Amino acid sequence: MMANHLRHELNKADWEIDIIDEREEHHYQPGYLFLPFDIYKPEDIIKSIKEFIPKGVRLLTDQIEMIDAKQNVVKMQNGDQLHYEILIIATGAKIAPEEVEGMKGAEWQKSVFDFYTFEGALALRNKLREWEGGRLLVHITEMPIKCPVAPLEFSFLADSYFKHKQMRDKVEIVYVTPLSGAFTKPKATEKLDHLLAEKNIKIESDFAIAEVDNANKKIIDYGGREISFDLLVTVPTNKGDELMERSGLGDDLNYVPTHKATLQSLAYENIFVLGDASNVPASKAGSVAHFEAEILTENILRFIKGEPLKEEFDGHANCFIETGNGKALLIDFNYTHEPVEGSFPFPGIGPLRLLQQILINHMGKLAFRWI
Numbered sequence: 221m222m223a224n225h226l227r228h229e230l231n232k233a234d235w236e237i238d239i240i241d242e243r244e245e246h247h248y249q250p251g252y253l254f255l256p257f258d259i260y261k262p263e264d265i266i267k268s269i270k271e272f273i274p275k276g277v278r279l280l281t282d283q284i285e286m287i288d289a290k291q292n293v294v295k296m297q298n299g300d301q302l303h304y305e306i307l308i309i310a311t312g313a314k315i316a317p318e319e320v321e322g323m324k325g326a327e328w329q330k331s332v333f334d335f336y337t338f339e340g341a342l343a344l345r346n347k348l349r350e351w352e353g354g355r356l357l358v359h360i361t362e363m364p365i366k367c368p369v370a371p372l373e374f375s376f377l378a379d380s381y382f383k384h385k386q387m388r389d390k391v392e393i394v395y396v397t398p399l400s401g402a403f404t405k406p407k408a409t410e411k412l413d414h415l416l417a418e419k420n421i422k423i424e425s426d427f428a429i430a431e432v433d434n435a436n437k438k439i440i441d442y443g444g445r446e447i448s449f450d451l452l453v454t455v456p457t458n459k460g461d462e463l464m465e466r467s468g469l470g471d472d473l474n475y476v477p478t479h480k481a482t483l484q485s486l487a488y489e490n491i492f493v494l495g496d497a498s499n500v501p502a503s504k505a506g507s508v509a510h511f512e513a514e515i516l517t518e519n520i521l522r523f524i525k526g527e528p529l530k531e532e533f534d535g536h537a538n539c540f541i542e543t544g545n546g547k548a549l550l551i552d553f554n555y556t557h558e559p560v561e562g563s564f565p566f567p568g569i570g571p572l573r574l575l576q577q578i579l580i581n582h583m584g585k586l587a588f589r590w591i
């Protein structure tokens with residue numbers, strides 16, 4: 221997004237734009253939600269990154285070893301060094317199951333799975349195809365996580381999936397969260413708690429996990445509370461890339477301290493941060509990165525001209541929540557405003573409806589893979 225915006229705005233004779241990514245393939249991460257339920261196939265999710273690179277932008281495929289922010293240099297694994305005038309960090313967030321004792325133990329990918337990685341979602345698909353039922357826990361380790369609604373969507377889709385396989389009566393679904401309700405925002409929580417109850421999904425709240433006991437197949441929290449499972453689908457701790465730790469640029473979870481309204485790094489004025497890599501208190505979602513990119517483009521152009529940056533990013537997030545049976549909810553909120561009811565993107569016209577479970581919202585969610 222940034223390369224596309226900036227290549228249009230910046231003179232080619234004055235500005236070179238490089239993108240460095242360690243992967244050759246772009247993964248459409250929202251698709252990981254659909255893979256376990258055989259709704260998407262691997263080829264629906266993975267594309268070559270090259271397809272997305274605009275003309276006049278160079279793509280370098282390598283891991284970044286280190287950012288030397290004092291010298292304005294990026295060091296790559298192959299030994300190359302690149303000098304920069306402006307650096308945009310967009311290294312995202314990834315799962316760190318090793319943060320919880322026993323999570324990546326003997327049962328990992330046997331009866332303990334994640335769906336936040338391609339490998340995890342695929343292994344879970346294979347497990348679900350043959351699973352005969354029992355107690356399924358859908359679990360969040362700690363916040364913040366990417367797409368905070370994805371585990372709820374997983375629970376709703378699991379309900380539909382097992383109904384479709386005519387084995388819903390053989391599966392007990394329990395939603396286990398460190399929060400005190402289904403979501404971080406009270407208004408949406410009310411609606412989502414109700415939906416969980418309607419679909420006979422139990423909720424275990426305020427659960428701060430300390431350990432996965434592989435031998436006895438249970439999770440244990442810091443207060444000694446225990447919940448047993450036959451199948452545990454967990455969202456492990458999410459962290460920024462270790463590159464931030466190596467470069468001295470990250471906080472405790474390797475997120476980059478960032479001004480929440482300008483998206484400039486708090487430590488270096490020529491570094492900007494987009495998407496999941498920052499520590500801004502917005503949701504970690506593709507929609508957020510999209511809204512950020514508009515403001516960040518303007519601020520980078522201002523920075524180049526020596527003008528003051530605009531404090532305009534308001535934490536705008538927009539999430540489709542799959543509720544199963546071909547329907548979805550849509551929520552829209554920001555740093556200060558709770559999700560509201562109404563229509564989106566055009567007030568009064570829609571066509572999407574906020575906080576309502578309807579088919580058109582589901583179509584909207586599916587359309588995003590193409591967009």
Ligand SMILES: Cc1cc2nc3c(=O)[nH]c(=O)nc-3n(C[C@H](O)[C@H](O)[C@H](O)COP(=O)(O)OP(=O)(O)OC[C@H]3O[C@@H](n4cnc5c(N)ncnc54)[C@H](O)[C@@H]3O)c2cc1C
Nearest residue numbers: 241242249250283284311312367461495496504505506507
């Ligand atoms: C299961 C799931 C469902 C989701 N559903 C939704 C949804 O419905 N709606 C929504 O808006 N969002 C959703 N998201 C969140 C969305 O995918 C992310 O918020 C979005 O991808 C963030 O974009 P990003 O550019 O910040 O990071 P990423 O897309 O994660 O990109 C980071 C890039 O940095 C590269 N990289 C990292 N470290 C290095 C390094 N050291 N050297 C070189 N390259 C490096 C990686 O290879 C990667 O290509 C979902 C996420 C998951 C996991």
